[in-house]
Amino acid sequence: MEILDWIQNWFKDNCDGEWEKNDIIQITTLDHPGWEVEIDISKTSVANLEIKWILNEINRQDWYGVKVENQKFLAAGDTGKLTFLLNLFRQMIDKVENV
Template sequence: MEILQWIQEWFKDNCDGDWEKAEVIQITTLDTPGWEVEIDISKTSIANLEIKWILNEINRQDWYGVKVENSKFLAAGDAGKLIFLLDLFKQMIDKIENE
Protein backbone atom coordinates (compact mmCIF):
# COMPACT_ATOMS: atom_id res chain seq x y z
CA MET A 1 0.00 0.00 0.00
CA GLU A 2 1.31 3.42 -0.92
CA ILE A 3 2.32 5.50 2.12
CA LEU A 4 -0.17 8.36 1.65
CA GLN A 5 -3.01 5.89 1.31
CA TRP A 6 -1.80 4.10 4.46
CA ILE A 7 -1.59 7.39 6.46
CA GLN A 8 -5.07 8.30 5.26
CA GLU A 9 -6.45 4.93 6.41
CA TRP A 10 -4.58 5.12 9.74
CA PHE A 11 -6.06 8.58 10.36
CA LYS A 12 -9.61 7.40 9.54
CA ASP A 13 -9.21 4.33 11.77
CA ASN A 14 -8.17 6.48 14.74
CA CYS A 15 -10.83 9.18 14.43
CA ASP A 16 -13.03 9.07 17.52
CA GLY A 17 -15.06 12.28 17.25
CA ASP A 18 -12.58 14.26 19.34
CA TRP A 19 -8.93 13.41 18.54
CA GLU A 20 -9.21 14.49 14.90
CA LYS A 21 -10.38 18.02 15.85
CA ALA A 22 -6.81 18.97 16.77
CA GLU A 23 -3.87 19.24 14.39
CA VAL A 24 -3.02 15.56 14.69
CA ILE A 25 -0.87 15.25 11.57
CA GLN A 26 1.37 18.14 10.58
CA ILE A 27 3.87 18.22 7.75
CA THR A 28 5.99 21.35 7.53
CA THR A 29 9.14 22.44 5.77
CA LEU A 30 12.48 23.32 7.35
CA ASP A 31 14.89 25.98 6.15
CA THR A 32 17.80 23.54 5.94
CA PRO A 33 15.95 22.62 3.48
CA GLY A 34 13.99 19.68 4.76
CA TRP A 35 10.79 18.28 6.22
CA GLU A 36 9.30 17.93 9.67
CA VAL A 37 6.50 15.49 10.50
CA GLU A 38 4.55 15.61 13.75
CA ILE A 39 1.81 13.08 14.50
CA ASP A 40 -0.30 13.03 17.67
CA ILE A 41 -0.51 9.48 19.00
CA SER A 42 -2.25 10.41 22.28
CA LYS A 43 -5.48 8.53 21.55
CA THR A 44 -3.84 5.50 19.99
CA SER A 45 -2.59 2.19 21.31
CA ILE A 46 0.99 3.54 21.40
CA ALA A 47 0.27 6.74 23.37
CA ASN A 48 2.77 5.85 26.12
CA LEU A 49 5.65 5.03 23.79
CA GLU A 50 8.84 7.05 24.35
CA ILE A 51 11.87 7.06 22.03
CA LYS A 52 14.81 9.40 22.60
CA TRP A 53 16.00 11.54 19.67
CA ILE A 54 17.91 9.45 17.15
CA LEU A 55 19.89 11.35 14.50
CA ASN A 56 21.28 9.63 11.42
CA GLU A 57 23.43 12.07 9.51
CA ILE A 58 25.61 11.10 6.58
CA ASN A 59 26.13 14.71 5.51
CA ARG A 60 24.25 18.04 5.39
CA GLN A 61 22.14 16.83 2.46
CA ASP A 62 21.47 13.30 3.73
CA TRP A 63 20.06 13.09 7.26
CA TYR A 64 17.03 12.33 9.37
CA GLY A 65 16.08 12.24 13.00
CA VAL A 66 13.17 10.77 14.92
CA LYS A 67 11.77 10.70 18.45
CA VAL A 68 8.55 9.95 20.28
CA GLU A 69 7.73 11.96 23.37
CA ASN A 70 4.69 13.51 25.02
CA SER A 71 2.45 11.30 22.85
CA LYS A 72 3.87 12.73 19.63
CA PHE A 73 5.86 11.13 16.85
CA LEU A 74 8.37 13.74 15.65
CA ALA A 75 10.62 13.24 12.67
CA ALA A 76 12.70 15.53 10.51
CA GLY A 77 14.90 15.00 7.51
CA ASP A 78 16.49 16.46 4.43
CA ALA A 79 14.47 17.62 1.40
CA GLY A 80 14.34 14.11 -0.08
CA LYS A 81 13.07 12.34 3.05
CA LEU A 82 9.32 13.10 3.34
CA ILE A 83 8.15 9.67 2.15
CA PHE A 84 10.88 8.05 4.25
CA LEU A 85 9.74 9.90 7.40
CA LEU A 86 6.13 8.88 6.87
CA ASP A 87 7.27 5.32 6.29
CA LEU A 88 9.22 5.39 9.58
CA PHE A 89 5.93 6.12 11.33
CA LYS A 90 4.22 3.27 9.47
CA GLN A 91 7.03 0.86 10.37
CA MET A 92 6.74 1.84 14.03
CA ILE A 93 2.96 1.27 14.03
CA ASP A 94 3.28 -2.02 12.15
CA LYS A 95 5.94 -3.32 14.53
CA ILE A 96 3.98 -2.46 17.66
CA GLU A 97 0.69 -3.80 16.33
CA ASN A 98 2.34 -7.08 15.29
CA GLU A 99 4.00 -7.75 18.67
Protein backbone atom coordinates (compact mmCIF):
# COMPACT_ATOMS: atom_id res chain seq x y z
CA MET A 1 0.00 0.00 0.00
CA GLU A 2 1.28 3.45 -0.90
CA ILE A 3 2.27 5.59 2.07
CA LEU A 4 -0.37 8.27 1.47
CA ASP A 5 -3.11 5.62 1.31
CA TRP A 6 -1.76 4.10 4.52
CA ILE A 7 -1.65 7.51 6.32
CA GLN A 8 -5.23 8.25 5.22
CA ASN A 9 -6.42 4.88 6.56
CA TRP A 10 -4.45 5.26 9.80
CA PHE A 11 -5.96 8.71 10.35
CA LYS A 12 -9.49 7.49 9.60
CA ASP A 13 -9.08 4.46 11.88
CA ASN A 14 -8.00 6.66 14.80
CA CYS A 15 -10.69 9.35 14.46
CA ASP A 16 -12.90 9.36 17.55
CA GLY A 17 -14.90 12.56 17.20
CA GLU A 18 -12.45 14.71 19.18
CA TRP A 19 -8.83 13.77 18.41
CA GLU A 20 -9.11 14.74 14.73
CA LYS A 21 -10.23 18.29 15.59
CA ASN A 22 -6.62 19.21 16.40
CA ASP A 23 -3.61 19.55 14.10
CA ILE A 24 -2.96 15.81 13.97
CA ILE A 25 -0.66 15.59 10.96
CA GLN A 26 1.52 18.52 9.97
CA ILE A 27 4.00 18.55 7.11
CA THR A 28 6.07 21.70 6.78
CA THR A 29 9.21 22.79 5.00
CA LEU A 30 12.51 23.72 6.63
CA ASP A 31 14.89 26.47 5.56
CA HIS A 32 17.87 24.03 5.36
CA PRO A 33 16.01 23.07 2.95
CA GLY A 34 14.04 20.04 3.97
CA TRP A 35 10.86 18.60 5.46
CA GLU A 36 9.44 18.37 8.96
CA VAL A 37 6.67 15.94 9.92
CA GLU A 38 4.77 16.13 13.19
CA ILE A 39 2.05 13.61 14.04
CA ASP A 40 -0.05 13.58 17.21
CA ILE A 41 -0.16 10.04 18.64
CA SER A 42 -1.93 10.97 21.90
CA LYS A 43 -5.06 8.87 21.32
CA THR A 44 -3.37 5.94 19.59
CA SER A 45 -1.87 2.59 20.57
CA VAL A 46 1.62 4.17 20.66
CA ALA A 47 0.75 7.17 22.85
CA ASN A 48 3.22 6.22 25.60
CA LEU A 49 6.17 5.57 23.31
CA GLU A 50 9.28 7.72 23.83
CA ILE A 51 12.30 7.78 21.50
CA LYS A 52 15.19 10.20 22.00
CA TRP A 53 16.36 12.27 19.01
CA ILE A 54 18.22 10.12 16.49
CA LEU A 55 20.15 11.99 13.79
CA ASN A 56 21.53 10.23 10.74
CA GLU A 57 23.60 12.69 8.74
CA ILE A 58 25.81 11.76 5.82
CA ASN A 59 26.16 15.38 4.66
CA ARG A 60 24.12 18.62 4.38
CA GLN A 61 22.09 17.16 1.50
CA ASP A 62 21.55 13.66 2.95
CA TRP A 63 20.19 13.56 6.50
CA TYR A 64 17.20 12.82 8.68
CA GLY A 65 16.30 12.84 12.34
CA VAL A 66 13.44 11.39 14.35
CA LYS A 67 12.10 11.39 17.89
CA VAL A 68 8.92 10.62 19.78
CA GLU A 69 8.12 12.70 22.84
CA ASN A 70 5.13 14.32 24.50
CA GLN A 71 2.86 12.04 22.47
CA LYS A 72 4.16 13.36 19.15
CA PHE A 73 6.15 11.74 16.38
CA LEU A 74 8.62 14.35 15.10
CA ALA A 75 10.86 13.79 12.10
CA ALA A 76 12.86 16.00 9.79
CA GLY A 77 14.97 15.36 6.75
CA ASP A 78 16.46 16.71 3.58
CA THR A 79 14.39 17.58 0.49
CA GLY A 80 14.30 13.98 -0.75
CA LYS A 81 13.13 12.44 2.53
CA LEU A 82 9.40 13.20 2.84
CA THR A 83 8.24 9.73 1.78
CA PHE A 84 11.00 8.18 3.90
CA LEU A 85 9.89 10.14 7.00
CA LEU A 86 6.27 9.06 6.56
CA ASN A 87 7.43 5.47 6.13
CA LEU A 88 9.41 5.74 9.39
CA PHE A 89 6.15 6.60 11.11
CA ARG A 90 4.42 3.67 9.44
CA GLN A 91 7.18 1.28 10.48
CA MET A 92 6.94 2.48 14.08
CA ILE A 93 3.16 1.96 14.15
CA ASP A 94 3.37 -1.44 12.45
CA LYS A 95 6.10 -2.64 14.81
CA VAL A 96 4.30 -1.59 17.99
CA GLU A 97 0.85 -2.78 16.89
CA ASN A 98 2.17 -6.18 15.76
CA VAL A 99 3.95 -7.01 19.01
